[in-house]
Amino acid sequence: MAQGVEGDAARPPRLNGLPSNPNLANNAKPNSFNRRQKIAQQRKSLPIASVEKRLVQEVRNNDTLIVVGETGSGKTTQIPQFLFNAGFCSDGKVIGVTQPRRVAAVTVAKRVAEESGVELGQRVGYSIRFDDMTSGSTRIKYMTDGLLLREALLDPYLSRYSVLIVDEAHERTVHTDVLLGLLKDVQNKRSASANDCPNTEKKQLSNGMLLEKGQGVWSSTLKQGQSRRFSTLKLIIMSASLDARVFSEYFGGARAVHVQGRQFPVDILYTLHPQPDYLDATLITIFQIHLEEGPGDVLVFLTGQEEIESVERLIQERLRQLPEGNRNMLTVSIFSSLPSEKQMRVFAPSPPGFRKVILATNIAETSVTIPGIKYVVDPGFVKARSYDPAKGMESLIVIPTSKAQALQRSGRAGREGPGKCFRLYPETEFEKLEDSTKPEIKRCNLSNVVLQLMALGVKDVIGFDFIEKPPRAAIVKSLEQLFLLGALTEDCKLSDPLGHQMARLPLDPMYSKALIQASQFNCVEEVLITVAMLSVESIFYAPREKLEEARTAMKCFSSADGDHITLINVFRAADEFLEKRKSGQSKEKDDKLLKKWCKENFINSRSLRHARDIHRQIQGHVEQMGLRIASCGDDMVQFRRCLAASFFLNAALKQPEGLYRALASGQVVQIHPSSVLFRTKPECIIFNELVQTNHKYIRNITRIDYLWLTELAPQYYSMQR
């Protein structure tokens, strides 16, 4: 039931026993009539179905509405359809729904298209980077939040949308937080314009770009000489967190409603005492479940790959000590850098009589839903990124989870039936946890956020109305960095054209700068490949059991000059391989071929494919900007000089004992073992990443000449010395 949430956060009604999931009720392949009937039935059985009228009324009455809905409430699929049926898309307006993840945008759009009985891409569609399934007739559009942010750069009033729904807002990703600030502002401006008297229309007309780029509705109404004002923008913020207060307060006391979810009860068990060694406690718990509990798979949350691999080994060891009859346990792992075919193993049902134990990072908290989980083991830790603006350094540190995160984890045990969650700490410790995870915007490098906001016309980024302000020092550091890159002028405005060009490129500002600057060094082709490869997760894949083979494979691509040229070699080798093999076959066939090539060469095919997509997209931008895609050929000195000119803020000099001193911050760092320069250790280098894990590591490194720095970045290096 939808209930008003007044002041205090409403506790949701407690979960009660539920009919089994109708999705699973029938495995027979129904004909299309039956299927449609079944879908209609399922829709009707969703908790949200009974409150359709009330919800629509709430949206009519309130410009901003907070919807708190638990897992399984159907809010994401149903509310947009309710609003469409209620006429919120009249005049050709669009209902936009943002998601933090690409897969979610795609799968939900597919589901809603099916429920609506329309072809995907027609009335219901999705749009994510590299994949647009929308058309002129799309009225319900699912998309990633980052994509909507990009859209705002072209259409600052988001004029095609009558309703924007921000889903999963409780996750508080950087994109969500920036979007909330932007939408609040757009909503105010549109409301102001809607209430304006007609003689202020001129002001809007003078914004030529906006009117030209607006969707059909606007141009046609303009031609007819009717209203030239913007309609108000309805905002719906959807969150699974029980506390609607933060969102409600941010939107001026916006009304919050609660929609009941559909989850099975999960028993939460705590330890009596704190566990000094949580890995040991994990191991004991896994075997306790295996030997004492009924059938059902186990999901274990660990902090990273290393931990997962070591727990997996320990389980195997201990399993061998069990009597044969008790060895019916299977372990599988999942973490993001694992190749997808290995990731798929977690979805395979366990063989009859076997219990599957899944060792996962927090990828299994939200991104991946594994069926069959009845038990969750939660040691209570997570590896989190944090950022130190003063040092310009990111670090990955293991910290306790938040209460919200612990709740999310335990929820994974109650998706198909009642479950159990074993928290490996006492209940008193749970009470001491932070309520929610620190929003990402407070712990990351903000250069890109600041650049985007300035491109959106925000003049005072420090004063910007964030839902939670990032540290002032982090914003100042970003402004400083953007100034040093030439994106900002002395009086802190976006420079023309450089700053605007940089903001248009979906790249780290430092990479955008490198790309634009590359034309002066005649190496746009090389830098284009480099920034695409630097923008993805690690390209090389070296499983522990085949480390030697992987190393040999990598040698074929290695350049003595460093990682950047090595990455170019990989990209070009893949390209040449495809050129030779394809002769105009389908994209699927190419993908398959590439995958095979990647496997043989110990390359992560997901990363390489991603890099190729980025390359294609950025190439389009580069052509649009009118840069000539020239190559420096064999003259890699040109290319390295270009890197020096672009990444001068990340230069380092060799110190005794193989260490390096980063020139900008003075920190002592070391070359990451994955670098091709790990053994060579040249005198002077530039790097792209500085991350603290067990040590302070720099990654993606190229050898340069120290004199290039004073020659190519005198504004910085004469100041320094």
Next chain:
DNA sequence: GAGCACTGC
């Protein structure tokens, strides 16, 4: 001698 999770017209 080593890699939490996402995302970008």
